Amino acid sequence: MLISTAASVWAQTPDGAALYKENCAACHDAGADRAPSRDTLRTMPAERVLAAMESGPMVTMASRSSTAERRAIAEFVTGKPFGEPLNTRPAAAAMCTSAPGEFNSTAGPAWNGWGVNDANTRYQDAPTARLTAADVGRLKVKWTFAFPGDQSxxxxxxxxxxxxxxxxxxxxxxxxSAATGCIHWFFAAERAVRTxxxxxxxxxxxxxxxVAFFGDQNATAYAVDAANGSLLWKKKVEDFPGARVTGSPVVHNGRLYVPVASGEETAAATPDYQCCRSRGSVVALDASTGKQLWKSYTIPEEPLPTKKSPTGTQLWGPSGASVWNSPTIDVRRNVLYVGTGNNFSDPPTRTSDAIVAIDLESGKVRWVRQMTASDAWTVACRLPDKTNCADSNGxxxxxxxxxxxxxxxxxxxVLVAGQKSGMVHGLDPDADGKVLWSVKVGEGGTMGGVQWGSAADQSNVYVALSDIGRITLPNTLGTDADPNRGGGMFALRVATGERVWYTPPPGCGERPRCSPAQSAAVSAIPGVAFSGSVDGHLRAYSTTDGSILWDFDAVRSYQTVNGVPGRGGSFNGPGAAIAGGMLFTNSGYVNAGGMPGNVLLAFSV
Incomplete structure (x- = not known):
């Protein structure tokens, strides 16, 4: 079922000429080394240029562009249309043929939302997982589903x-369908959906x-009927340009809590950009209607003009402290916990790079525990032109x-929090976030340390290390990954932070566009922790000693249940969802030098 109110999104055609000027002309019009000239590009079919952007030498440069934008650029530079238009509407053969019956959200095993429970442990108990350590070595792909036109x-x-x-x-x-992968319904949001x-x-x-709740990269929260996909309501939770919902919303006692982040630290790469005025926040909505109940900014004060940049552009601050993660609910304390990001501009604030406790009823900040001070950073800080890099340059x-x-x-x-600094912290949630322990597991960096999340049982926390080494490329905001840096898996005692075991990354070998970094979120069941790597492997680790029990290389082509060409790639961002004897995970992540891919993999024994 397609919701007509969102169908117009698919009809929008990006401006290929404007996109080329903004992203490509610096090399292709200037005769940069190995960059084909405009005259050369005009001799090519659009399909060849698109292939270069999606699976060839231009993958990194085009990684920030959407499918429609890449196609618009290819048609503009070649002056030729595609032989076949991109069709993202599922084929009739991909739809479930049997009547779905009444949808019962309480029936059967579940992995609901980001962290499987309010505590965000990413740990599935044995009765619900229906998968044991003894079973893991026999996991096989049962079905695959491909996302048409996507690289990630x-x-x-x-x-x-x-x-x-x-x-x-x-x-x-x-x-x-969890059993077969056929489509019950589909819904088109306004922008990309990462939650x-x-x-x-x-x-x-x-x-x-x-009701199915989610957010998009246009900072809009949605509620759709989980049975049939019809839109119930949608709510824009932040109007500032570049705002987005990346962390997954959570529901508690009839309220939807939505974390808000911003892409302004990337916009600041442009020297004449007025950096920066966005602030992270958490928004509470009535889950039934979408009505806003409260909004709690991570930086209480509004940004004000500070000084002029060397180019004469007005600068603003304070800003930043985005919330990239899914809130954690503490029923006992009636609060939610989120981690915040760096500031974007000076002056730095006490609420950046912090764990923040927010009252569930009022939105009032109960306490803040900052772990890294004076961290104001934008993409400009890693570029030759550092006009919009704050003096604190965190x-x-x-x-x-x-x-x-x-x-x-x-x-x-214990409230356990992993940070991009390479530190893992244990805080006391019953003593205003008092630090119980802090342990260093990696070097840290802009994509280093703990990237998207760990998993924990009652005794240990299972931590995957990212530490991607970024190789800067000329004339682009994209970076390639160092094949010799990053990765590794740790188990730490929840009570003390003491290391229980460590397993080094197997390494990339000769695989192109490879990094051993383990950036994806970890998922766990009794006896096993699963970690996906940028190298394209999903591995199962024994929670007893860290030995690798199972290793699946996802980098291959797949025959998919929806008939769309599918290919596996890097694992980054989300982790596996495990329930009812099956494991579901996405494969493909083209950013930061990763390998493109567009598949959802379903495993069973």
């Missing part, structure tokens, strides 16, 4: 009521209704992963 597959799948709910870079959210879908229950007209040590609330077997609680 970066939304966390959710498993509820016998269905898999998953978003895509094209902005299409799918409801699939996990969370299924909640709301009361409408006196009856309980199952290290970009965000908390991009969700805090994990662990209740140990003795009843004591």
């Amino acid at each position: 597959a970066y939304a966390q799948p959710a498993v509820v009521g016998g269905r898999v709910f998953v978003g895509s870079p094209a902005g299409i959210v799918y409801s699939l 996990a879908v969370l299924i909640g229950r709301i009361r409408a007209n006196g009856q309980l209704r199952s 290290p970009d040590f965000d908390f991009s992963s969700s805090p994990i609330l662990v209740t140990q077997s003795n009843g004591r609680r």
